Amino acid sequence: MTTERTAHRVRYDVANGIACIRLARPPVNALDLAMVRGVIAALDRAAEDDAVRAVVIASAVDKRFCAGLDIAELAGQSPDQVRTLVHELYIGLFDAQYRLGKPSLAAVNGAARGGGMTLAVSCDVILAAESATFGYPEIDLGVLPAIHFVHLPRIVGRHRAFELLFTGRAFDAREAAALGVINRVVPDAELEAQTLKLAGELGTKPEGAIRAGRAAFMRQIDGDYRRSIAEAVDDFCAIVATDAAQARIRAFADKSRPK
Secondary structure, three states, X not given: OEEEXXXXXXXXXXXXXXXXXXXXXXXXXXXXXXXXXXXXXXXXXHHHOOOOOEEEEEEOOOOEEEOOEOHHHOOOOOHHHHHHHHHXXXXXXXXXXXXXXXXXXXXXOOEEEOHHHHHHHOOOEEEEEOOOEEEOHHHHHOOOOHHHHHHHHHHHOHHHHHHHHHHOOOEEHHHHHHHOOOOEEEOHHHHHHHHHHHHHHHHOOOHHHHHHHHHHHHHHHHOOHHHHXXXXXXXXXXXXXXXXXXXXXXXXXXXXXXX
């Protein structure tokens, strides 16, 4: 097994044909541009490694999967800087998963919010610990969970999606499973073992069939998804540049900054 870091934000290791991409930016794995690019680079590396048969995205931080975008990355940044970050998270991540050619699984060990939800739902399968929680809190910052406007109504239906996206409320793993947002809930202590077991099972399937089948599956479910997420980038960037959104973002960043 080899373990490497990407800019001290992402750990990458391979064992038994499974590549594990671990988010490693304490305390909450907030996403900055380097971290998003680190995940994309790790996915591309796994895609090119013939020894890798499946990929797992997990967290190296206890009880925290990913809090979403680092608010400091949005406060006072130029429109071009914000667009680069959101483009990488929405489109760069989608493209990396699209060309992966191998099953990808998310192991959600704790809080997943906003951009953390984006990381999780980019995967083919999502397992969550019993203590995991989910949510789309962007609306409370005066911005939009724009990419989730695209996929969430397809999963849970229009009306339930609207409630989750526009209240920003947190919901637990069992509700997420009942809604179809995740595949299954497992005991906290068994999350990694069960995720690796399922990844191993998928990795034993005929490689050619998995690669061709996943490509066909992605084409069938894609439809106009990629065009829609490109529009979501525009929607996000337009609202985050407003004075009202910037005021809320700065206030949140100031409150969160260690004294």
